[in-house]
Amino acid sequence: MRTIKLFHKSLAGKNFEQKLLAWGQKSNEIIYLDSNQSEHLYQNYEAILAVDAFTALKSDDLYAFEKLNEYQSKTKDWLFGYLSYDLKNDIESITSKNEDHLLFPELYFIQPKKIWLLKDDIIEAHYLKMVDDEIEDDFNSILKAEIPKSKSQLLEFSPRWQKEEYVSKAKQVLSHIQRGDIYEVNFCQEFFREHAEIDPYATFSNLNLASKAPFSSFLKLENFYALCASPERFLRKENDKLISQPIKGTSKRGKEISEDEKLKSDLKNDPKEISENIMIVDLVRNDLSKTATKSTVNVEELCEIYSFEQVHQMISTITSLVKSSYSVTEILESLFPMGSMTGAPKHSAIKIAEKYESTKRGLYSGAIGYITPENDFDFNVVIRTLLYNSETKYLSYMVGSALTSLADPEREYEECLVKGKALQYVVNATTVTED
Numbered sequence: 001m002r003t004i005k006l007f008h009k010s011l012a013g014k015n016f017e018q019k020l021l022a023w024g025q026k027s028n029e030i031i032y033l034d035s036n037q038s039e040h041l042y043q044n045y046e047a048i049l050a051v052d053a054f055t056a057l058k059s060d061d062l063y064a065f066e067k068l069n070e071y072q073s074k075t076k077d078w079l080f081g082y083l084s085y086d087l088k089n090d091i092e093s094i095t096s097k098n099e100d101h102l103l104f105p106e107l108y109f110i111q112p113k114k115i116w117l118l119k120d121d122i123i124e125a126h127y128l129k130m131v132d133d134e135i136e137d138d139f140n141s142i143l144k145a146e147i148p149k150s151k152s153q154l155l156e157f158s159p160r161w162q163k164e165e166y167v168s169k170a171k172q173v174l175s176h177i178q179r180g181d182i183y184e185v186n187f188c189q190e191f192f193r194e195h196a197e198i199d200p201y202a203t204f205s206n207l208n209l210a211s212k213a214p215f216s217s218f219l220k221l222e223n224f225y226a227l228c229a230s231p232e233r234f235l236r237k238e239n240d241k242l243i244s245q246p247i248k249g250t251s252k253r254g255k256e257i258s259e260d261e262k263l264k265s266d267l268k269n270d271p272k273e274i275s276e277n278i279m280i281v282d283l284v285r286n287d288l289s290k291t292a293t294k295s296t297v298n299v300e301e302l303c304e305i306y307s308f309e310q311v312h313q314m315i316s317t318i319t320s321l322v323k324s325s326y327s328v329t330e331i332l333e334s335l336f337p338m339g340s341m342t343g344a345p346k347h348s349a350i351k352i353a354e355k356y357e358s359t360k361r362g363l364y365s366g367a368i369g370y371i372t373p374e375n376d377f378d379f380n381v382v383i384r385t386l387l388y389n390s391e392t393k394y395l396s397y398m399v400g401s402a403l404t405s406l407a408d409p410e411r412e413y414e415e416c417l418v419k420g421k422a423l424q425y426v427v428n429a430t431t432v433t434e435d
């Protein structure tokens, strides 16, 4: 069904990833995934570009996972796209009445005509037969693609809540924890801008350069854009192995090495962050056990600290072997939405977050990724992401943090600001371009 052609990356010169994304900009549908050559455990491709939809699946209705299952069985091909957080309503029988200004469809996947996969020294082009005579020409055009200099833009974001409002809501959420309704919840707030004129490509280039996150992505489907600098993997499947890498525990980076090392070691030893992380590890173990063969759920790394450009993060890696009878969508549905973005117990945490948050999360807290013809897949967690509707000119990002009985709302507010810093900075950027 697809023609595959290989090229050597060493022959393609410098900045091939950037040229690839620049070349892809002329396409109507673009999904670009970039690991920023990170040394993350279980890193797979260095980068992937998928462009031009041959077919697409969009859903705003119930039974989205069933539709995805049908679409996948019919196409038996590579699929790229996203699952939004609000698919939870389908899974957990919850309704969401929170405000939605972005209006993204709840689920959107495409079967791209053209795919470029980068791994080690190899560049693979996977083209549908109808366009396979364009591979060589496209490769030459990519090599010649100009990487535009990012433009600076000065945009301020408005908070949906002032700090006092956040603190008062966080206290109400904490009272549910004290009453024993839940023991952890990921509580989120929105920063937004109306009538925003941005160049999504330049903004993403700035963001990606400033963050170098292992699960970054640039997504454009119609007028819906995600400019994502996520450090977090939701779920990967390779053959019969599932890998989930939840993050709980965040600290800012220090300016000096000694300060940075102290912040890192404080995070590693902070009982609140450790307990937050372990609660989610337990939840993920439970979710994985639903589809696992006996005694195969395994915590491979617990509370390891990984350092990124703006933040230190505490990450755990949990794996399992999945029974062969489960389909891709059954596996995704059994873990969605990811525990790190809900809290625990999952159902009650989702309901409580929904009640006290005022913005519908939409694609934030969802997952962007791909499914292969061999039924493997890899999806990130959509955080540290600017979402943009180029028709309505609404630009927004959300940030959140885990509240447990040990949480201090003032500190949680500060943690949210740390997480949003890169997003504010790139849109306000004047100097992040690199030659």
Ligand SMILES: C=C(O[C@@H]1C=C(C(=O)O)C=C[C@H]1O)C(=O)O
Pocket: 186, 188, 232, 246, 247, 248, 249, 250, 340, 341, 383, 384, 398, 399, 400, 401, 402, 419
């Ligand atoms: C909610 C966010 O991040 C989540 C919460 C984290 C935490 O509490 O430390 C870390 C990573 C994410 O799972 C966000 O970045 O908006």
